[in-house]
Amino acid sequence: MIEFTPRVRARHPTWTLEALQGLARQKTRVRISGWTMLDPEHPDEVGKNRGTIWEIHPVMKVETQQGGNWREL
Numbered sequence: 001m002i003e004f005t006p007r008v009r010a011r012h013p014t015w016t017l018e019a020l021q022g023l024a025r026q027k028t029r030v031r032i033s034g035w036t037m038l039d040p041e042h043p044d045e046v047g048k049n050r051g052t053i054w055e056i057h058p059v060m061k062v063e064t065q066q067g068g069n070w071r072e073l
C-alpha cells in the first residue's frame with residue numbers, strides 16, 4: 001500500500017490521479033520510493049486489497065521505466 005500526503009503532492013504537480021490511472025491502464029512499470037511504515041490498523045485487509053500491513057507513507061518519489069531507464073514522473 002502506498003499513500004501520497006498533501007504536502008508532498010503539492011511539490012509534484014504531475015502526480016495527479018489521472019496520470020497515475022493512465023500508468024495503471026498502460027501497465028507501465030513504476031518504482032515508488034519513500035518511508036516505510038508499519039500500519040497495524042488494517043490487519044483484516046491483508047489478503048484482500050493489500051499484501052502486508054507495511055506501507056510506503058509518505059511517497060517521496062515516483063519513477064516510470066522508459067526504454068530501460070527510470071525517469072521521475
